[in-house]
Amino acid sequence: MKAAAVLGVLAVIVALWYCAAVWLNAAWTYDQAARNGTEVTFTLLLTDTMAQERPVLPPPHQVVAELWKGLTAYNITSKKSLVYHGYVTLVSTFSGFVLGSLLGILLAVGIVQSRTMELGLMPWAVISQTVPVVAIAPMIVVLSNSLGFGDHLGVSNALVSKTIIAAYLSYFPVLVGMVKGLRSPDQMQLDQLKTYSASEAQGFFKLRLPSSVPYLFTSLKVGIAASLVGAIVGELPTGAIEGLGARMLIGSQFGSPIIVWAALFAAAILAGVLILIVRVVETVVTRNMGVRV
């Protein structure tokens, strides 16, 4: 029933999309016809709006065709291949995600352990997210270029700046989730550890950390989506020529909407796959920790 409803709604969306494509692309068809002095028949209108070079709104099959071409037609190391661009974005997404998650977890541990950190840092963590990261992005690019972190680490400076931007966006959900998770053991459980005369460290590693795992995974799913947004946004001011964000920029500069839409769909697929991977890891880890679903 649910699958049928989803498919039904999807079908309606695709149908609406086709109608919108005819409607929005019609102006160009009429324009061309007036210039050539020909009559626009209904069938011409339908066929022409479906296959324009630079449509206002490309119909779904053009986008899918471009996406398919980008994914399969070229060698995956070619600059035309969406697999290549997707890989470039994936690398910075992943490195930013790892850095951001580690930062989030460390800060969360600090906040749970220290009252000063909690009062002083937590409001700034919230404020850091109200600062639009894209405003800082060009700054980070300049900084990582002039400081040359990448040269020391043996990677490109563009990767460093994209990683920092992705980490900036993804650390916050992890921080909030981990603080909640580390505080989730109730007083009864804490008291019981006290009766076992457990040390502070034992309480942390044997009780707080394991009970935070479900919260951690929930926020990792949000974090990896945010990290992908960061990686794409980070490609825009870097003047990058590779990556899905750069692909969108190129498509918009050459006035070719089909390229932009294909890159957008590639990014959507990437987001879906990444969330799926986190979900699989979650299932494996929680099952090994003894959670029965």
Place this chain on the structure above:
Amino acid sequence: MSLLLGIGFWLSCWALNAAIAHSRFANRKSVRIAVPVLFGLAILGLWQGIVTGFSVPEVILPAPSSIGAAIGANLPILWVDFVQTILKGALTGYTFGVAAGCFVAVLVDRVPFLRAGLLPIGNFVAALPIVGIAPIMVMWFGFDWQSKAAVVVVMVFFPVLVNMVAGLSASDRMQRDLMATWGGTYWQTLTKLRLPAAMPFLFNGLKISATLALIGAIVAENFGSPTLGMGFRISTAVGQLALPLVWAEIAVAALAGSVFYGFVAAMERAVTFWHPSQRGR
């Protein structure tokens, strides 16, 4: 020398913070404000100390004092950029996006087929990098603020929709049955029970999208913009290595973002005062 001063300032702020955070006044409202303010001041002091101490060139990192001077010297520029990006781009888009999200949510809630079909899609789309539609919107609506507002509308729409639909089913069976026994119509139940019950969820979505709105408005300026706007100014000023101006824009963006978020949070406190998470404040 100034490096030592900076570090000393930072350490003393930290010690003071630790002292008042563990004192018996720790739960007073003034302490809750003072501690983060001191924390921020400490960072600024350390920053100033490091920059002057190591004489870091301005093209790498300007000192807070020169950023302050840049803010003072460029107030008119900062103001027109603020109007263009925040007021015209982000706020217009935010208003329309939230209105559309709420409206569609009520519609979706009315039709079970839509709720079953549209919600998983909405959830999925909410996790996508929607900023990617920015180039498309710039192609459709031109370079001015309308295209930025359009990007913001789409970015804001899905979080609001998903949260509002969840909120509309937040009232429990018993409460809805009670409305039915009083002979309440659909609209009476909606306005008197279900919409108020949905408010905590709605504000959750509003807070998420408050930050998204600013991101969308600034990102869209990377794909074409008239010669004003915060995103435009930042990217051109970086090109001219006018870094104090860049940081001044960042400071304005940070301030605008925080005020915007704070305003939504204050509205939340006023509207959902009855909710357990807001009580006892």
